[in-house]
Amino acid sequence: MSPVILTGDPLLAGNVDLAVVLIVLLKVVVVFALLLVATMLMVWFERKVHGDMTNRIGPSRAGPFGILQTLADGIKLFFKEDIRPERAERTVYVLAPFLSFVPAFLLFAIVPIGGNWANGEGGKVTIFGHDTYLQLADPPIGILFALAISSIAVYGVMLAGWSSGSKYPLLGSVRASAQMVSYEAAMGLSAMAVVLVTGSLSTHDIVAYQAGEGPLGWLPNWGILLTGFVPFVIFVIAGTAELNRPPFDLVEAEQELVAGFNTEYSSIRFALFFLAEFMNVVTMSAIFVTLFLGGPAGPAPIGPAWVWSLVWFFLKVLLFLFMFVWFRGTLPRFRYDQLMNLGWKVLIPLSLGWLLLLGTVKLAIDQDWNPALVGAIAIGVFLMAAGLLRAANRTARERRQLEEVF
Amino acid sequence: MLAQVSDVVDACAGQAECVTSYSDFLRSWLTVGIFVALGFVMAGAMLGIAMVLRPSSNRRGRFQEQKFITYESGVDPVGWSWTQTQVRYYIFALLFVLFDVEAVFIFPWATRLEIYDLFGLIEMLIFIAILALGLVYAVRKKVLQWL
Numbered sequence: 252m253s254p255v256i257l258t259g260d261p262l263l264a265g266n267v268d269l270a271v272v273l274i275v276l277l278k279v280v281v282v283f284a285l286l287l288v289a290t291m292l293m294v295w296f297e298r299k300v301h302g303d304m305t306n307r308i309g310p311s312r313a314g315p316f317g318i319l320q321t322l323a324d325g326i327k328l329f330f331k332e333d334i335r336p337e338r339a340e341r342t343v344y345v346l347a348p349f350l351s352f353v354p355a356f357l358l359f360a361i362v363p364i365g366g367n368w369a370n371g372e373g374g375k376v377t378i379f380g381h382d383t384y385l386q387l388a389d390p391p392i393g394i395l396f397a398l399a400i401s402s403i404a405v406y407g408v409m410l411a412g413w414s415s416g417s418k419y420p421l422l423g424s425v426r427a428s429a430q431m432v433s434y435e436a437a438m439g440l441s442a443m444a445v446v447l448v449t450g451s452l453s454t455h456d457i458v459a460y461q462a463g464e465g466p467l468g469w470l471p472n473w474g475i476l477l478t479g480f481v482p483f484v485i486f487v488i489a490g491t492a493e494l495n496r497p498p499f500d501l502v503e504a505e506q507e508l509v510a511g512f513n514t515e516y517s518s519i520r521f522a523l524f525f526l527a528e529f530m531n532v533v534t535m536s537a538i539f540v541t542l543f544l545g546g547p548a549g550p551a552p553i554g555p556a557w558v559w560s561l562v563w564f565f566l567k568v569l570l571f572l573f574m575f576v577w578f579r580g581t582l583p584r585f586r587y588d589q590l591m592n593l594g595w596k597v598l599i600p601l602s603l604g605w606l607l608l609l610g611t612v613k614l615a616i617d618q619d620w621n622p623a624l625v626g627a628i629a630i631g632v633f634l635m636a637a638g639l640l641r642a643a644n645r646t647a648r649e650r651r652q653l654e655e656v657f
Numbered sequence: 658m659l660a661q662v663s664d665v666v667d668a669c670a671g672q673a674e675c676v677t678s679y680s681d682f683l684r685s686w687l688t689v690g691i692f693v694a695l696g697f698v699m700a701g702a703m704l705g706i707a708m709v710l711r712p713s714s715n716r717r718g719r720f721q722e723q724k725f726i727t728y729e730s731g732v733d734p735v736g737w738s739w740t741q742t743q744v745r746y747y748i749f750a751l752l753f754v755l756f757d758v759e760a761v762f763i764f765p766w767a768t769r770l771e772i773y774d775l776f777g778l779i780e781m782l783i784f785i786a787i788l789a790l791g792l793v794y795a796v797r798k799k800v801l802q803w804l
Contacts, residue, residue: 588803
């Protein structure tokens with residue numbers, strides 16, 4: 252190894268003193284605790300709001316408004332007997348909950364949860380005399396990292412179902428992996444629209460870009476506006492499918508599959524899957540916010556800006572959490588063929604086309620072409636392509652019918 | 658920010674500031690590493706605590722045989738679960754690989770759109786058109802039809 256690489260050691264180079272190490276550890280612990288508390292509150296929030304939507308009271312006994320219900324359920328699970336079915340494949344059966352739990356956790360590492368975004372500070376906050384970001388880690392490829400981790404989460408589901416040695420979990424897990432895999436392509440492509448506009452893969456840079464001056468001077472410079480709303484809708488649909496939340500919860504369709512891939516799990520192993528599921532809901536909302544709603548950036552009327560950023564972040568995430576519960580309360584479940592059709596025949600072509608449209612418009616603005624003209628031509632090309640495709644389909648169908656006649 | 662070790666070696670010969678930025682880069686991954694470790698420790702600790710607290714009657718006694726059958730307290734299972742499933746799932750997985758690899762090629766272009774300019778845009782149009790043809794072919798071959 253070259254000495255240059257050695258000096259690049261994360262703990263040796265630069266002026267690393269105790270404070271830097273402490274800040275990292277502090278951030279890890281705070282993010283960890285925050286995520287766990289948020290997950291527990293999310294479980295309660297979902298049950299309470301969904302209860303309201305279906306004219307029930309929801310949890311109301313443990314603590315004020317039943318807010319400690321999740322804690323009580325968790326403690327109950329600690330005392331449950333842990334049963335491993337005879338036909339379960341031992342090693343994989345034990346490994347699967349970890350593979351589900353750890354990625355759920357890890358996804359939150361790249362989310363900026365606060366910072367001083369006002370006055371071009373770029374989200375810097377000073378702790379112990381050191382400038383740092385209110386974000387656990389800021390790898391230069393943050394978005395790729397998020398996509399990779401959400402792919403790893405599929406393994407947990409897949410292996411749990413396979414190793415249980417039971418039919419319901421196997422069917423649930425096979426469905427889950429096919430579904431997650433189908434929607435991941437659309438999700439990546441719509442996230443790419445944000446990358447295209449902001450010109451960076453790092454989540455911090457994406458939020459920093461969105462904290463800037465917006466269009467028309469008064470609109471926020473958020474990804475949802477810059478990318479023209481369509482990628483946002485695609486991302487939300489794909490994200491919901493990725494989480495296996497209603498209306499895409501075929502994975503655990505109770506009428507068909509009992510509880511899906513975790514049917515054979517009991518006790519704390521089940522709790523790990525359960526926690527991972529709700530943790531994923533929280534982190535996915537946080538990623539929606541980071542990519543499309545400007546992350547923690549927002550106005551700070553009085554007081555320090557970093558406090559306001561935490562408030563804005565919380566409110567924006569809460570919006571999406573409510574949206575997920577609302578979906579569950581109102582939308583009926585998709586059929587499997589409908590689910591696959593939506594993913595492959597609508598979302599993927601749409602996000603691909605929109606990406607090209609965005610790229611063209613951005614280039615047009617850079618090179619001072621007439622954006623309106625470019626937009627009109629692009630839409631014209633789209634319509635033409637769609638028309639040609641339909642015509643080709645029709646001709647093919649007619650020919651097929653002719654063949655059947657003769 | 659520099660991402661490749663060889664780049665750093667070439668560009669940073671003796672420059673303290675450059676090495677520091679590389680060190681920052683490594684440190685952000687180290688933080689992720691700590692987080693992974695904490696996740697495993699947390700899950701392990703929960704399992705460990707539960708192991709101490711819960712009743713341990715996993716011994717196979719006279720009345721315990723029924724407890725370990727698949728889908729306990731439900732309908733008795735018929736046959737094994739590891740049987741053949743539809744090939745469609747596999748085809749979807751293959752198609753997914755196609756689109757994921759495609760994403761690998763599009764991401765660098767999307768990040769640095771203005772550098773590749775008009776050439777890059779047209780290149781990408783052709784690339785995506787070919788891929789879209791693939792998707793259309795799959796649809797026409799009824800690979801994407803579930804029922």
